[in-house]
Amino acid sequence: MGTRPAELRALLDAVAGQDEPASRIVVVGNGTGSLPDLPEGVTGVELPENRGVSGGRNVAIETLRSFGDVDIVVDLDDDGLLVDTDVFRRLADLYEADPRLGIVSFRIADETGETQRRHVPRLGAKDPLRGGEVTTFLGGGHGLSMPMLDRIGGWPEDFFFTHEETDLAWRALDAGWKVLYAPELLLQHPRTSPARHAVYYRMTARNRVWLAKRNLPVPLVPVYLGVWTLLTLARTRSLPGLKAWFGGFAEGVRRSGGPRAPMRWTTVLRMTRLGRPPVI
Numbered sequence: 202m203g204t205r206p207a208e209l210r211a212l213l214d215a216v217a218g219q220d221e222p223a224s225r226i227v228v229v230g231n232g233t234g235s236l237p238d239l240p241e242g243v244t245g246v247e248l249p250e251n252r253g254v255s256g257g258r259n260v261a262i263e264t265l266r267s268f269g270d271v272d273i274v275v276d277l278d279d280d281g282l283l284v285d286t287d288v289f290r291r292l293a294d295l296y297e298a299d300p301r302l303g304i305v306s307f308r309i310a311d312e313t314g315e316t317q318r319r320h321v322p323r324l325g326a327k328d329p330l331r332g333g334e335v336t337t338f339l340g341g342g343h344g345l346s347m348p349m350l351d352r353i354g355g356w357p358e359d360f361f362f363t364h365e366e367t368d369l370a371w372r373a374l375d376a377g378w379k380v381l382y383a384p385e386l387l388l389q390h391p392r393t394s395p396a397r398h399a400v401y402y403r404m405t406a407r408n409r410v411w412l413a414k415r416n417l418p419v420p421l422v423p424v425y426l427g428v429w430t431l432l433t434l435a436r437t438r439s440l441p442g443l444k445a446w447f448g449g450f451a452e453g454v455r456r457s458g459g460p461r462a463p464m465r466w467t468t469v470l471r472m473t474r475l476g477r478p479p480v481i
Contacts, residue, residue: 203230203233203235203236203237205279208279208282209237210237211282212283213226215284219288220286221287221293223275224271225244225270225271227243227246228246229260231248231253231256232248232249232251233247234247253358253362254340254361254362255355255356255359255361255362258356261274261276262274262345262350272347273345274345274346274350275342276342277342278341278342280390280391282388283388284387284389288387291386296344296346302379302381303345303349303376304346304373304380304381305338305383305386306322306342306343306381307343307344308339308386308388309339309342309387309388310389310390311390312391312392321382322382323336323382329384330384332384332385334380334381334475335380335381335382336371336472336475337367337380337477338382340365341388342386343366346378353372353373355369356368357369357459359459363401363405364405364409368412368415371464371479374464400445402437402442402446403446403452406433406445406449407449407450407452409426410450410458411453411459414458415462416479421469421479424480425480
């Protein structure tokens with residue numbers, strides 16, 4: 202969004218320093234007006250308005266697809282940093298070893314090396330260094346199979362931000378792809394709270410409703426939304442936050458978040474076996 206020029210340059214330097222170089226690099230200016238000067242070989246795309254996390258990533262994917270020679274897409278937040286120089290090589294090895302691998306989630310750690318609990322994509326996992334198959338992934342740093350994207354489509358642009366990763370992961374799982382948490386692939390990211398965004402509570406609630414309406418079998422929709430309503434009431438201490446949350450929930454009920462394509466019950470069973478049934 203044009204607010205972190207120094208961090209963006211540091212990230213691009215870290216990308217350039219990988220021992221297996223990226224074949225293409227795209228920077229999307231999401232309503233920034235104009236992008237800063239970019240290194241040679243980096244393609245810049247300037248959008249006239251902010252299309253959100255989902256919209257910006259979709260533009261990047263379409264730009265990469267136009268080159269015709271990209272098989273793995275790596276998304277990186279502009280305030281993230283690749284500390285190690287072998288991330289892309291290790292990522293490529295993972296995809297080469299498993300043709301059904303669709304999504305690879307990096308481990309996110311702050312400047313002290315600590316990984317917040319919310320950044321471990323599994324229930325009840327206290328050890329951020331334990332990898333394996335999961336049912337969702339982290340948006341700040343991850344790899345996506347281009348053949349998978351060709352099959353299932355891109356990011357849900359109506360979401361703007363929050364829960365777009367879960368929507369993509371659920372569609373990938375339902376199409377038979379794997380989602381892997383690979384903690385050896387590290388993205389350093391400043392410690393932040395998602396609630397720093399003014400629209401966080403509203404979009405969190407709205408997009409949870411859309412996530413359920415788009416992806417879940419009918420009997421699971423009220424279960425999923427009921428569980429998350431109870432969890433929100435138990436966890437949220439801000440009355441303005443709760444008010445915004447319920448406003449977003451009502452918006453999600455009233456409006457459509459995109460076409461409905463409920464997952465198969467075999468996918469529900471698979472997710473349950475992976476430790477996270479699609480009700481929480």
